[in-house]
Amino acid sequence: MMAEAGPADPQVHRAVLEVGLKMNRGLIGGGSARMAAMLEALKKMVQDYVPPPKATLARDLPDQITRQCAFFAQARPLSLPMQDGVTWLEKLVANIDPALSEEAAKAKVVEAIDRFITRRIRQASDLIVTDGVRRIHNGDVVLTHGSSRTIARIFQRAWEEGTRFRVVVVESHPHHEGRALLRDLPRTLPVTYCLVGGLSYVMKEVTKVLIGVQTMLSNGYAIARVGTSLVTMAASVDKKPVIVCCESYKFTEHVKIDSFCFNEKECSNPLFISRLSALHHLIRSSMAEAPLALPPHLQVLNLQYDVVPMQFIDMVITEVGVVPPTSVPVVIREYRRELEDR
Amino acid sequence: MAASTEFAGLVEEFNKLISPPMETPYAVAAVKVLSDLVRTSDATTVMELQLQLKQAIEVLTKQVSEISVRSGCEIFMVNLSRPSHDRSDFASWKQRMIMMGEAFANSTRSFRDRIAQHTERFFRDGLTVLTHSYSRVVMNCLLHASRHYHLNIIVCEARPASGTDITPGMRTARELAEHGIPVTVVPDVGVGAIISQVDMILVGAAAVVESGGVVNRLGTFQLAVVAKEFKKPFYCAAESYKFTRLYPLTQSDLEMQTQIAQLPVPNELARADGLIKYAAPILDYTPPAYITLLFTDLGILTPSAVSDELIKLYHE
Numbered sequence: 001m002m003a004e005a006g007p008a009d010p011q012v013h014r015a016v017l018e019v020g021l022k023m024n025r026g027l028i029g030g031g032s033a034r035m036a037a038m039l040e041a042l043k044k045m046v047q048d049y050v051p052p053p054k055a056t057l058a059r060d061l062p063d064q065i066t067r068q069c070a071f072f073a074q075a076r077p078l079s080l081p082m083q084d085g086v087t088w089l090e091k092l093v094a095n096i097d098p099a100l101s102e103e104a105a106k107a108k109v110v111e112a113i114d115r116f117i118t119r120r121i122r123q124a125s126d127l128i129v130t131d132g133v134r135r136i137h138n139g140d141v142v143l144t145h146g147s148s149r150t151i152a153r154i155f156q157r158a159w160e161e162g163t164r165f166r167v168v169v170v171e172s173h174p175h176h177e178g179r180a181l182l183r184d185l186p187r188t189l190p191v192t193y194c195l196v197g198g199l200s201y202v203m204k205e206v207t208k209v210l211i212g213v214q215t216m217l218s219n220g221y222a223i224a225r226v227g228t229s230l231v232t233m234a235a236s237v238d239k240k241p242v243i244v245c246c247e248s249y250k251f252t253e254h255v256k257i258d259s260f261c262f263n264e265k266e267c268s269n270p271l272f273i274s275r276l277s278a279l280h281h282l283i284r285s286s287m288a289e290a291p292l293a294l295p296p297h298l299q300v301l302n303l304q305y306d307v308v309p310m311q312f313i314d315m316v317i318t319e320v321g322v323v324p325p326t327s328v329p330v331v332i333r334e335y336r337r338e339l340e341d342r
Numbered sequence: 343m344a345a346s347t348e349f350a351g352l353v354e355e356f357n358k359l360i361s362p363p364m365e366t367p368y369a370v371a372a373v374k375v376l377s378d379l380v381r382t383s384d385a386t387t388v389m390e391l392q393l394q395l396k397q398a399i400e401v402l403t404k405q406v407s408e409i410s411v412r413s414g415c416e417i418f419m420v421n422l423s424r425p426s427h428d429r430s431d432f433a434s435w436k437q438r439m440i441m442m443g444e445a446f447a448n449s450t451r452s453f454r455d456r457i458a459q460h461t462e463r464f465f466r467d468g469l470t471v472l473t474h475s476y477s478r479v480v481m482n483c484l485l486h487a488s489r490h491y492h493l494n495i496i497v498c499e500a501r502p503a504s505g506t507d508i509t510p511g512m513r514t515a516r517e518l519a520e521h522g523i524p525v526t527v528v529p530d531v532g533v534g535a536i537i538s539q540v541d542m543i544l545v546g547a548a549a550v551v552e553s554g555g556v557v558n559r560l561g562t563f564q565l566a567v568v569a570k571e572f573k574k575p576f577y578c579a580a581e582s583y584k585f586t587r588l589y590p591l592t593q594s595d596l597e598m599q600t601q602i603a604q605l606p607v608p609n610e611l612a613r614a615d616g617l618i619k620y621a622a623p624i625l626d627y628t629p630p631a632y633i634t635l636l637f638t639d640l641g642i643l644t645p646s647a648v649s650d651e652l653i654k655l656y657h658e
Contacts, residue, residue, distance in 0.1 A: 135591075185613065208591065241591040314591055314629075315553070320657075322589045324553050326646030327653060334657050 013045035016068045020075035045111045046113035058098040080215045081250045118331040124247040133158045140207045141164040146225035147177035148212025152184035159186045168192045198233045209235045209242045219255045220310030220325035232312035241314040264304040349401040369414030369583045371591040374417045378442025409549040413586040453581040453639040458486035461637045470541045475500035475559035476510035477546020479579040495525045552589045554630035554645025566632035579637040590627045
């Protein structure tokens with residue numbers, strides 16, 4: 001939930017400002033896209049960074065990074081993987097050897113960020129696609145909800161490789177992410193498009209459910225686009241296997257048991273108010289739309305995410321292999337250090 | 343293919359090992375023939391030998407479509423042929439591989455004894471145990487427990503048997519009787535009728551998969567479903583070498599991995615027009631939600647711990 005924003009911190013780097021505002025407007029969406037954009041912007045900031053007089057890089061840069069990240073959080077609440085990413089970067093910068101030259105220190109941070117984006121976001125997604133394609137067989141009817149780039153690529157690749165299957169895209173209000181997914185699917189792939197209300201009807205013919213999630217939690221639960229919990233519950237009632245695709249950087253040590261201890265509430269009036277309105281003093285007022293007047297007794301709850309219980313998840317595909325949701329903490333323990341250090 | 347003729351002797355040796363009188367478990371037989379290959383190989387470099395092993399495994403898994411063959415081969419490749427520091431010294435590396443392979447093949451007996459010891463505390467006098475088919479591990483557990491307790495043992499037939507053999511359930515009964523232990527045989531269709539008398543279910547496994555579920559002789563899954571409905575504990579005993587990197591989601595995922603049993607069509611069904619089909623898969627998949635605990639040589643595990651063990655095993 002967004003706090004009222006004060007005037008922009010003059011020390012916010014322009015790349016950070018740009019990406020932050022785009023995120024705020026919803027122009028950059030999707031877990032991996034947001035994470036990569038945030039890191040790219042921070043990379044640019046580090047590249048342009050010059051320590052102020054009477055300060056050293058090792059002492060000042062961590063504060064600067066924290067400041068930039070605070071702006072991101074102000075523009076839109078950070079997802080748990082993004083929070084973990086920020087912590088990772090802060091730790092990395094804090095541990096820079098003070099004896100290192102300014103250029104060398106900057107190069108080190110830039111290289112670490114590049115490696116994170118390549119290995120843990122891009123390559124991870126590629127590996128998950130390869131594995132996901134193998135899970136789709138001829139004659140399958142695969143149901144999905146929300147819009148995940150990885151899922152779209154799995155469908156594309158499986159279809160191109162000659163697997164003949166059908167897709168059911170379940171759509172939910174107000175984001176209409178299903179439509180975005182439809183645009184990414186091959187033209188010849190047979191697709192059924194239906195609203196959440198039609199779930200129990202379409203579920204009968206479905207053979208498996210494939211979804212992307214925002215976060216995998218340590219207790220095996222997942223945070224995903226609002227409505228996913230409902231979709232997986234319906235699948236579980238009909239005993240259809242639910243497959244989750246998730247890069248390991250989205251595995252966090254946090255634990256949540258329901259959707260209310262953490263969530264992101266979008267503007268109360270879905271689709272009408274840009275989140276920008278709270279930040280409108282930062283940009284030209286023409287871009288900020290006026291809030292729609294609502295009757296005082298009416299409260300609209302427009303949640304962004306919900307928590308999918310572990311019992312509804314049969315399999316998690318990650319770049320390090322396929323695991324049951326109970327193994328999330330094991331993957332964190334066994335792989336995290338290695339993936340980060342390399 | 344040239345490779346298949348090259349490894350014909352290997353497959354023959356494997357078949358000899360798994361058939362009576364030896365009846366070596368599939369995974370162990372696979373490790374044995376692979377370490378034999380290492381011993382007789384004329385390869386002069388690590389790369390060359392590893393390539394030979396890979397080819398041999400390909401031939402072996404193609405010829406014998408049994409899941410535990412795969413897990414045996416995987417164990418050999420991951421654990422035993424893991425390159426070590428003295429990799430440059432080819433001769434000693436090769437020697438170590440042979441030794442480790444043999445040590446593994448010889449230690450399987452002790453695996454089963456260890457499982458039987460772990461399992462002992464789950465038994466008590468007058469307990470009614472239901473088992474399914476024939477499993478060496480389960481036999482070991484039951485014989486071990488019967489030394490201390492009086493058990494009522496019920497065994498499901500696990501039909502159909504291949505060829506003229508007796509059903510695996512009958513074999514269990516016969517071997518128990520040879521040890522002077524009374525046993526009741528029930529047909530597979532009678533599980534629902536006797537489930538209320540049962541205190542616990544103990545089955546073996548052909549493979550324990552990544553989800554924590556088990557792949558076992560046809561009928562295990564339905565037994566597990568009935569057990570769950572009647573809130574009876576469902577235990578599965580398996581050696582850790584049966585842990586396999588497989589992740590079936592449904593029964594049909596399994597069919598792609600395993601052969602449908604080559605069973606003769608019963609006489610009464612034989613028709614010239616072939617209108618009647620007789621389908622009997624050898625194995626079925628029991629998802630982890632139906633399993634209470636797994637008894638392994640690593641200890642008593644919950645199904646979710648299996649995946650943890652597998653991650654640790656294959657994560658170098």
